[in-house]
Amino acid sequence: MLFRQLEYFVALARERHFARAAEASHVSQPALSEAIRKLEHELNVPLVRRGQKFEGLTPEGERLVHWARRILADCDALKLEVAALQTGLVGELRLAVVPNAATTVALLTDPFCAAHPLVRVQLETNLRSAEIIERIRRFELDAGMLYPDRHDTQELLVTPLYQEHQVLVVGGDLIAGKSDSISWSDALALPLCLLAEGMRGRRVIDDALATQGLSLNPQLQTDSVATLFAHVATGRWATIVPHTWIRALGVPAGASVLRLHDPSVTAPMVLVTNAAEPGSVVTRALLQTAQDAGLGEALGGLH
DSSP, X not given: OOHHHHHHHHHHHHHSSHHHHHHHHTSOHHHHHHHHHHHHHHHTSOOEEESSSEEEEOHHHXXXXXXXXXXXXXXXXXXXXXXXXXXSSOEEEEEEEOGGXXXXXXXXXXXXXXXXXXXXXXXXOOOOHHHHHHHHHTTSOSEEEEOOTTSOOTTEEEEEEEEEEEEEEEEGGGSOSOOSEEEHHHHTTSOBEEEOTTSHHHHHHHHHHHTTTOOOOOSEEESOHHHHHHHHTTTSOEEEEETHHHHHHOOOTTEEEXXXXXXXXXXXXXXXXXXXXXXXXXXXXXXXXXXXXXXXHHHHTTO
């Protein structure tokens, strides 16, 4: 069994197409097909359902592709471990974060890059939690910052980072006097612009308020936090966003930020990595950076 056979098999499982898998593997299609046939012969099981075109993996193939991914990931980890012993940490860190973590990930990646200048970081900032988890399981990502609730994180390593708090950002003309907090019932009486229904940042609010018998009825909905802030800057709107966005975007001119209570709505943000031991030296370095960075303390004072 050769590593390139496993690489071709994993590429075919990912691309679901012989020609695209061959192109991604930088080989001809006949060479890729022949390598996979030899792998099937060595394992003595069919891996691919063939017809006029690729028709999917066999049940055996679906089970064994996970092992192929893991073997290749372990091989890459071994190479990085050897390189680290010789020249220091090198290689690539593949990190993905949910959109709401796009403003806080720099608290993790900046010290990581400072400590390991020879490591390249490939950062994706617009994936859902479920997709990040699945790609970590397939060894296509090294780590992800995400919301763990409602998702199966069994057999993965979950490291808590910080608690996200919802705050009210409101035009100064809409609130009388100075205050640092407001109840949800009072906030709901304001002219609200919010994230669209179904988005994770909106769903956490809807779910929390439903337990209190409250509901939201915003006049304006959007999929952009920047658009929400632009409306608040007119002085005639209020919005509800995670407190972490204030650190990155600042407070719109003339607006105030108020804590929300009754109830206080929070959501955990975690770092998820593959739990396979010993794991990649790059991933271990990221976990150490997360421990040293203390994101919980860094972001705790913003709510």
